[in-house]
Amino acid sequence: MLPGRHSPSFAAVAIAIAGCAALPKSAPAWPRATAPESTTIVATSEDDDARIQRLPVCVASRHWSAGNLGDTVLYRVHRVGRRLEIGYFVYWSTERPWGKNVLSYTVVPALLIDAAYSHFLWVLPGFKDVLHGAGDVEGVRVELADDGGELRVVGGTADDGFHHGVTLSRDDLVDSQGRIVLFTDVWSHQFGAHGGGAFANATGRALRCYEGATVQPMTSDIARAFRLGGEAAPRRAKPAWRNRIAEREAPPG
Helix, strand or coil: CCCHHHHHHHHHHHHHHHHCCCCCCCCCCCCCCCCCCCCCCCCCHHHHHHHCCCCEEEEEEECCCCCCCCEEEEEEEEEEEEEEEEEEEEEEECCCCCCCCCHHHHHHHHHHHHHHCCEEEEEEEEHHHHHHHHEEEEEEEEEEEEECCEEEEEEEEEECCCEEEEEEEEHHCCCCCCEEEEEEECCCCCCCCCCHHHHHHHCCCCCCCCCCHHHCCHHHHHHCCCCECCCCCCCCCHHHHCCCCHHHCCCCC
């Protein structure tokens, strides 16, 4: 046989080996429901932290979505006067499109997405983790008014499935029980879906809710471990990093 006829398969094997070699020796772990030990990225008052952690936050999905949710939701917060901006970070174990859905049943769309969606070469998880970080972390920004004793959601911002910004209303974000609802209707988890409050109010809806010890401040250690970036240079979960209140309050010029 001519050696040249086997070169493509040799190349494929070499690429696969390289992809596996790029896997980190130990994948970072998303925090569990314990008190964080690291210093938070954004300094906040103890009162704000305690009040934020008492706010129930629920993750809702209209359809099947990839991966398993983390044990905690992380947040960062900015306060300007009586207004607060909370950036929530939600973790899934994977962003791959395989499962009980049309993408998988028709095979080809799932294969194409698996190989070429926003993360380079999903079939080589080592490359994906090195380039973009472990798992899938999505963000949403929620703005609240502090009415003196109660934090009232007034709106927010998230991304849709194409990473385009979406403005969310109070009705999109709050259900009849006063819980914050982070709502996705795409397999890749972005929270730009409208109607989260009504969806949560419907009977029989399965929600994953977080409160108290399962709502924790984002730390610099976690941001580095999951390659999230930061306020000045966000890399993942970008809506959660935006500081729109500070932008509006900045003096002109």
